[in-house]
Amino acid sequence: MQTYKIIFKLATPVSFIDIPTFDGILSYAFAREKLKGQGFAQKLNIAKEVLIDFSEMPIVMHEKGYFMASRMFWNETKAIEHTQRWRKRWANQHDEIADFGKQIRKVRINAGEFKSYDMPLRVVAIDKVWFYFQSESMHEVDRLVRKWIFFLGKKRSQGYGEISFFNIEKAEFDFSKIFRPIPAESFELDLQKFEKIEIRYCAWKPPYWLPENFAQCVV
Structure with a gap:
């Protein structure tokens, strides 16, 4: 199984509350592709037969149901964080x-x-961010991102998180770390060995707005 690193160069500051995960970003592109560019409803009472099967995305899914795709990383020593309105x-x-x-x-x-x-709007000025993921079809990931993903984070329609360039390269990454939200009940490692650990009620798989995809997660 090949591990990759996708690096996004940003032209504008990015806004986010919860740190984005790469499967969440790719799920938007995957849904747009499935629906042939049409919009899609985000309803709390949406019927299961209408939901898109995101397990078909071109990134590896763990046997526990979460994707082998990391949260967003950036150089925190160079980031400038401030609050806008x-x-x-x-x-x-x-x-x-x-x-x-x-x-x-x-x-x-x-x-x-x-x-x-x-x-209030949390805004972080960062020149680049990156994610790690595992895939057997890197070229399909590249195609989906290139076709549908032009911004990252929140308030994209207002210009935040504009992507100026991205590239994907082979990489090494220790997926035994806490690299994304993972349901605590399915976490097999000894949590006591981690210096920084937090249990938070949040979504752990796409679609990230669906209530049934929320759980107590290790983050």
Whole structure:
């Protein structure tokens, strides 16, 4: 089984809360490919027969059900982290654009579709990030990323995490480390030997928004 390292050069700072995993990133490209570029619903009550089978992705899946794909790594000594603001507000100067026809409606900015936001946004200025993964079809991974992945992290539509270049190379990586969220109940190693360990309730396989894919995980 071949191990690879994928390196992304970033043109803009990246925003994230939970550290991204490579299978999560690739699952977006895989889904877009399956759906021929169409959008897809993220509903909590989605029927199982509608869900995409992500086990067919071109990266190796562990017998316990998680992918052999790491979290994101970067040079923490060179990273500059700061907080920006994400704002969405009703623009009063453009009130005339809101045409409700003959209906009498009130624009509420404290709830609903016109709700205003002023949220803190964690932003990290990094020149490059990288992931490790195992695959028997590296060229298919390269093709999917090249076709569908242009940004990393959150608020991509606002320009964060823009990818300027990426490459994939053969690498060595110790997958016996804690390299990604893994359900604690399936973790076979002695957790006491790890200096830094955290148990967190989070998603551990795609789709990462689906409630049933959450568990108490070693991270």
